[in-house]
Amino acid sequence: MRTLSALVVAGLLAAGCATTDGTGGDTTPSTEPLAATPMDQVKAGPREDLPSALVDPDADGLPDPIVDTDEIISGGPPPDGIPPIDEPTFLPTRAVDFLAEDEPVLALEIDGDARAYPIQVMIWHEIVNDTVGDTPVSVTYCPLCNTAVAVDRRVGDRILSFGTSGSLYQSALVMYDRQTESLWSHFTGQAIAGVLTGAELDSYPVATGAWSDWRDAHPDGLVLSRDTGHDRDYGRNPYPGYDDVDNPPFLFEGEVDDRLAAKTRVVGVGLDSTPTAIRLDPLLDAGVVALDLDGAPAVAWALPGTASALDADEVTDGRDVGATGVFLATHDGQALTFTRTGNGFIDAQTGSRWDIFGTAVEGPLEGASLDPVEHVDTFWFAWAAFAPSTRVLP
Structure with missing residues (x-):
C-alpha cells in the first residue's frame, strides 16, 4: 500500500499532468449545455528585467528574504506544472449542470459581481487570475493546507499575474508573480522573496459553501466553467484521504502546535x-x-x-x-x-x-x-x- 505522502505526490503530479497549452492528459473533457464565456480582464504588466527569486531567492541584487529560504521547498511539480487559469470562462448560474448539490464552491463578490469557483476545478489549478467588479484579482486554493484566499493583483503601479512556483512554505502554496518573479505566500498574501519582498496584497473575503446554497443566493451570478484549456478529471479528488485528522500534513517540517492535532x-x-x-x-x-x-x-x-x-x-x-x-x-x-x-x-x-x-x-x-x-x-x-x-x- 502506498503511504499518504506517496498519494499526495501522485496527486500533485496528477494536478500538473497536462502541459500549459492544454495538450496531454488522459481524461474526457466535460460537456456543458451553453458555451462558457470569457470575461473582460484587466491586462497584467510585462515581464521586467530583474533578478528572479523563482530561479534563486537568494540571488545577488535581491532584498533579504523575510523567511528562511531553506524552508521554501519543492512540492514536486516545476513552476506552473500545476497550471493556473489565466483566461477563465464563466457560465451563468442557471446553465451549470456539472455540480452536485453539496459540492464546495468558493464564493467571492466585489462591487456586486458575484462569482463561484468550484473546488473541483480549483483543486487542479490552484490559481485563477481574474477580474471581478473591475478589480484584478487572483483567487487561490491550496489543497495541502486547505485554504482559499483572494487577493488584489495590484502593487503600486504594477498589475501582476500569478503562477504556481512548484514550491511550498509551511506546506502551503508559494506563488510567483510573472512580472518580477518574486515569491509570495498564498496564506498571507505577502512577498517573501524577490524584488517585491515585504509587499502585501490587499485581500477580499472568500467563503466556501455548498453549490446549492450559492446557487439559491446568486441566481444571476457567474460560475467558473470547466472549459479551462486543460484536460483534467474535474470532479475527482487527486488527494483522496488527505482530509484525515490522523494523517500528517505533506512536507510540513515545522513543529505542530500540540494544542490540537495537525489536521484539525x-x-x-x-x-x-x-x-x-x-x-x-x-x-x-x-x-x-x-x-x-x-x-x-x-x-x-x-x-x-x-x-x-x-x-x-x-x-x-x-x-x-x-x-x-x-x-x-x-x-x-x-x-x-x-x-x-x-x-x-x-x-x-x-x-x-x-x-x-x-x-x-x-x-x-x-x-x-x-x-x-x-x-x-x-x-x-x-x-x-x-x-x-x-x-x-x-
Missing part, C-alpha cells in the same frame, strides 16, 4: 490583528459562536451540508464538513445575536432569517447584508504556523 479543521480569523482559531466540529455542533474581534462584536457560524473536497475519490462523495461564515454582528448600528435554524440563522432582535453568506432572506431585514470578516477554513497546522500566538475557541 479550524476557522481562522484575525491573522494580522488578534489571531483566533475556531474549531470546526464544536462550531458545527453549536451552530453559532459569538466573539470579540479587536473590540467589535462578531459572529462565526456553520451550516451542515457541504462536502469535503479532500476526503473521497470523488469530490461530491466527501464527508460533510459544513460551511462557515464570519461577520460583524451588527446592522445599521443595531447589535444582533443569532441562532441556527434548519436552513439558516435567525437573529433574536428582528426575527429575520439569514443565509450562510450573511444575507437576510426573510423578515424585517430582508435584503440586508452583514459585513463579512475575512476568514479561512484551514487545517490547524497551517494556521498555527502562520499565527503562532493564536487563541483557540471554543
